[in-house]
Amino acid sequence: MTAERRFRLYDRAATEAVLDRMARDLAPWVRDPSTMLLVGVRRRGAPLADALGARLATGGAAVSLRRLDLHIKRYADDLRLLHPDTQLTEQGPDVAAAVHGRDVVLVDDVLYQGHSLLRAVRWLVDAGARAVRTVVLVDRAVAVLPLRVDVVGATLRIPDAAVVECNVPPFEAELAIDLWFPPPPVA
Numbered sequence: 001m002t003a004e005r006r007f008r009l010y011d012r013a014a015t016e017a018v019l020d021r022m023a024r025d026l027a028p029w030v031r032d033p034s035t036m037l038l039v040g041v042r043r044r045g046a047p048l049a050d051a052l053g054a055r056l057a058t059g060g061a062a063v064s065l066r067r068l069d070l071h072i073k074r075y076a077d078d079l080r081l082l083h084p085d086t087q088l089t090e091q092g093p094d095v096a097a098a099v100h101g102r103d104v105v106l107v108d109d110v111l112y113q114g115h116s117l118l119r120a121v122r123w124l125v126d127a128g129a130r131a132v133r134t135v136v137l138v139d140r141a142v143a144v145l146p147l148r149v150d151v152v153g154a155t156l157r158i159p160d161a162a163v164v165e166c167n168v169p170p171f172e173a174e175l176a177i178d179l180w181f182p183p184p185p186v187a
Helices: 012-029 045-058 095-099 115-126
Strands: 005-010 036-042 066-072 088-090 103-111 131-139 151-155 163-167 176-181
Touching: 005 012, 012 045, 012 103, 012 131, 012 151, 012 176, 036 045, 036 095, 036 115, 045 066, 045 103, 066 095, 066 115, 103 115, 103 163, 115 131, 131 163
Parallel strands: 036 066, 036 103, 103 131, 131 151
Antiparallel strands: 005 176, 066 088, 163 176
């Protein structure tokens, strides 16, 4: 039986540098902070949104963006692992009202096939977002849906059998991006 293999692609310093660049790429879209909303896809998109917001606040933009989270129950590289259908759960009754009329920046960790991102964008538009910009830390470049990501940290073209793991505190101890090859299923 073949054991799993794991490789660190970006250590903490390299991932921090990627986030710094992403914030610089995002900064031109932050024209009027009072109309902007930073939305993190839970789980790892939420702390990534916080990290980008902090960088925007200290990177010359001197802004403080309002932050919200969306919970989507379809994510991971093998979408069958968790839920057969994408399910989006609002994080409180005021989320839709907070989105209405705003320019939204939607942040997620990995873009794989695009189901989660598309569902979140649709929900934000239906909730009245004036515009939606999308941001991902890693794009696997294999989306099956017609999506465009506005800010991409890293594009990784990797084998289908591989899994991209974004290690993001507080969910993991250290900020990093790993490539993981799970062991083949036992027949």
